[in-house]
Amino acid sequence: MKVRQLNHVAIHVEDVEMISRFYADVLGLEPMPRPAFTFPGAWFRIGVDQELHLIGREPETHSPPRERHYALLVDSIEAAASRLREHRLTFDGPRERPDGAMQIFVRDPDGHVVELCTEPKR
Numbered sequence: 001m002k003v004r005q006l007n008h009v010a011i012h013v014e015d016v017e018m019i020s021r022f023y024a025d026v027l028g029l030e031p032m033p034r035p036a037f038t039f040p041g042a043w044f045r046i047g048v049d050q051e052l053h054l055i056g057r058e059p060e061t062h063s064p065p066r067e068r069h070y071a072l073l074v075d076s077i078e079a080a081a082s083r084l085r086e087h088r089l090t091f092d093g094p095r096e097r098p099d100g101a102m103q104i105f106v107r108d109p110d111g112h113v114v115e116l117c118t119e120p121k122r
Contacts, residue, residue, distance in 0.1 A: 001080045007073040007117055008043075008051035016040050016056045023052065035098035035120075049073075069105070071115035077102040080116045 013019040020042045023029045029044035029052065040056030074080045077094045084091050084106055093104035100121025106114050 069113035
């Protein structure tokens with residue numbers, strides 16, 4: 001498995017529309033298309049290859065991918081899964097996002113969620 005770059009950071013927000021205006025109007029981030037998830041959110045481009053994902057906050061219960069996380073773009077989801085298995089780690093996935101990208105979610109030793117993902121299908 002080779003990590004290519006930081007892909008995105010996901011943060012939870014109370015009001016997706018209000019916070020989206022802040023990131024677009026105040027910080028000048030470019031809104032970008034978002035896959036047809038079943039939960040509210042918005043995506044913004046940061047530079048050329050990185051993204052900010054806003055996720056509408058829900059009451060109390062969170063689990064990946066809706067939990068706070070950051071994502072690393074990997075060259076192979078199969079190699080990532082294999083490496084996690086070699087280290088005897090429990091993880092969720094691989095699973096396909098609505099845009100065809102593949103995802104794995106794993107917790108670091110301190111409990112933070114890390115997403116390993118591939119590029120969306122084009």
